[in-house]
Amino acid sequence: MSADALVRMVLFSEALLLGLGIALLVAHAVWWWWYDRWIGGRVEAVRAALRGALAAGDARPAFARDFVRLPMRLQIYLLGELAPHLSGAERHALRRHAKHAGLLAKAEALCRSWFWSRRLFGAKICTLVGHPADVVLTLLADANPSVRAQAIEWALHRPEPAVVASLLRMLRDRDGRCRFAAQDTLVRLGHAAVAPLIACLPTADRATTLGALDVALTMADARLLPPARTLAGSPDAAVRARAVALLGALGSAEGVALVEQALDDVDPHVRLAALKALGGLSHWPAAPKVARLVLDPVWDVRRQAALCLRALGAPGTLFLRQLRVSDDLVASSVARYALDLATVGARA
C-alpha cells in the first residue's frame, strides 16, 4: 500500500470516528434534555406524594407504584434527600411505606446479588430507610470495600453487642474508608458502643486501640475512665497521648491528676495532648506547671502551653503577662501571640 493510500485510509477512519463522536455528543445532549424533562416531572410528583404520605400517615400511599417504577438511583436519591431529616414516627412511616412499595424486599434481594454495585444499592436502601435486615450483616464481611463501608453505615440501625464488636474489628480494616466509616458509626452509636469498647480496649492490637481511643475521645463517656487510666501508662507514646486526651475529655479528679502527671512525659506528643486537655478543662491549678512548659525544648509544646495558659483564664493570663517580658524570645513571642488571640477571641 502506498503512503498516499495509507494516509487517505487513516483520514477516512478519523472522519468516521469524528462523526461518531459528534453524533454521540448530540445524541447524549438530546437524551439528557428529554430525560431531564420526563423524569423531572415524575420525580417531583413522587417527591410530593411521599411528603404527603408521611404527613398524612397514610398506610397505603398512592405514590408506591410510581416510586418503584423510578430508576434505582433516583429512588435512592429521593430517599437520601428525605431520610436524614426524619426521625421517630416519621422514620417508621417511611419504612412502612417502603415496605408497602416492595422496596424493602427488593433491597434484600439486591443485597444477595452477585454484582457488588447491586449489593451496594441494596445496603444503601436499607441504610436510608433504617431497615434492620439480617442479610446486610453478611455484607460487613463483603469482599468489596464500598459495600463493606455501606454496611458499616447501616450498622447504626442494629446496635447489638455482636454488631458493635464487628465494627470494632473493622477499625483495623485494610481499607481506609471502612476504618473511617467504622469509627464514625461507633461515634454515632454512642451509648450502645461504650460497653463493647471498654471490653475491647485492654486486649486490642495497636491499630484497633488507636482507632478505638479516637472514638472514645469523641464520645467522652465517664465509663471509659478505667481503660483510659490503664492506657495512660502504656509504653506506646501514641497510645499514651490519646489516653491522656481521653482523660482530659472525661475530666474526673483522678483523670485530671493523671493528665497533670503527663505534663512531665518524655514524649512531646503526650505533653502536647496533656496541655490541650488541661486547656479544654480550664484547670487553673495547673497553671504553674503549664507555664514551665512554655520553656519546653519542643516548639509545638511551647506554643500549646501558651495557648493552654490563655484557656486557664485569669491565673493563666498572669503567667502569660510575666512571660511576655521574658528574656527567652520564643517564650515571649508565644505569650504575646496567646494574649493577642485572647483579645481577638479567635481560636488557636
Added chain:
Amino acid sequence: MSPAFAALVERIMGPVEATVLGYFFLINLSYTALLIAAVVEMRRMRNEAVGINDHIVVGSRLAPTISILAPAYNEEATITASIQSLLTLDYPNLEVVVIADGCKDRTVAVLTEEFALVEVHRAYAPRVPTKGVVALYRSVRHANLVVVDKLNGGKADALNVGLNLASGELVCAIDADTLIERGALVRLARPMIIDDQVVATGGTIRPVNAVPTRNGQVLDVTVPRTMLAGVQVVEYLRAFLLGRLGLNRLGGNLIISGAFGLFRREPMIVAGGWLHDTVGEDMELVVRLRRLGYEQRGPSRVVFVPDPTAWTEVPESWGVLGRQRDRWHRGLTDTLWRHRRLIGNPRFGAMGLIVFPYFVLVELLAPVVEALGLVILAATLTVGLVDRTFAVLFFALAMGIGLVLSVATLLLDQASFMRFRHPRDLPWLVWWSVAENLGYRQMTVYWRLRGLWKYLRGRSDWGAMTRKGFATKPAAPATPAPRVG
C-alpha cells in the same frame, strides 16, 4: 533548483523525516493509550464515589482537618469573592490561610475591611525556611481565617509560610483567584481517607471566563464565545480528563495543579515544602514527594480526581498566555532535569519506567519535534520531494487525530458530569476543538520552544498576569433548586 541540491536535501531529510514520523506514531499511540486508560479510570472512580457517602465525611467529627493555603499577589479585584467562596465550602474541619505575598495593591486592606481582621503577634515555627513575615492577622468574624502579610518571595515562598502556619493534617494549595465548588474538598479528600499511601490529590481546573458567579460560586456553566478562552476550555478538559486521569492508571501523576491540590502536611514538611528557585514549583514538589515516598517507603501515590472542580480565570490576551505557557514549559524542563535520574529507573516503579519517560518524550520534546516536522514539511515542499496533495492530507490527518481526542474528551466529560447543559454550547465546544488547530496550537509550540530556549539560557522570571475579576451577579433572594436526573 539543481538535482544535486535536491538529492542532498533528500539524503539529509530522509532519516530526520523517519524520526519525526516515528515520533508522530509514538505520540499518538500514547494519547490513545491515555484515552483508553482515562475511560477505564473514570468508571472506577465513579464507582468508588458511590462507595463513600460524602455526607458522612461532612457530618463527621473525625474528618481530618484541612488548611487551605491561598497565596495572593495583587489580587484586590478577586480576593473577596475567592475567600468568601473558601469560607463557605462544605467541610467540617476547615482552616483558611491567606498569604499576601508582598502585595503592592490594596489586597491586605480589602481583606481587613471585608473580614474584620485584627493584627496578632506572629509566633510560628519556621520548619520550612521562608522570607520574613510582616504581620499576622486573625478575623474577628471568622474564627478559622488567618491572613499573613509577608515580604515578596514568590508563590512557593508564600505557600511555605502557609505550610508553617497551617494546623491541619492536610493542606490544600490553591491560587487566590480560584473558585472552588462547595463539595469539592470532600471529594478531593476522599482518596486520602481511603488510602494512607496517597500523599497528594488534585482536582479538575476549568476556565471561569464568561461563567456567571455569585458569592464565589459558579451559577451556570457556559462556553466562552471569545477564541482564547473558548479554546482553553477544550484544552484544559483534554489536559485533565485525558492526560491526568489516564496517568492515574498508567503509573500515577507527576503534576498536581498549583491552583487546586491537596497534600498530607507532614510529608510536605519533611520534603522541605515548595522550592523557591524554580518556576514549576507545583510539579517539582509532586515529583519530589513521590520520589521520597519511594526512597523512604512512605506515602507516594498521587491521585487525580476528576469530579471536584476549581474555576480559574485564564488569560485572554496572546501576550499573557504566551508568557504563561513559556513559564509552564520552563517549569516542566527544570523539574525533569532536576530529577533526571528517575528516567527509566526501575527502583521508582511505574513512575520511573512509564510516567517519567512519557513526560520527557511527549510533554517536553513535543514542541521540538512538532516544529521540526513543520520545517521539514516546508523544506520538502520547497524542493518538491513531497507532493502538495499528500502534504495537505497529512496535515489534515495530524489535525484530525487531535480533533478526535478532543471530541472523545468532551464526550467523556458530558457523559460523566454533564457540565454544559445548554444545547447551544455543544456546537461552540466542537468549534473550539477545530479552531484550536488553526493557529493556536502552532502558537503554543512557539511559546513552549521559547520556554525551552529561555531555560537553556538560565532565565527564571514569571511574567506578569493580569486579571479582569469574576463575572459576578448581584445576590438574589433565593437560589433555584438543582434539577434532578
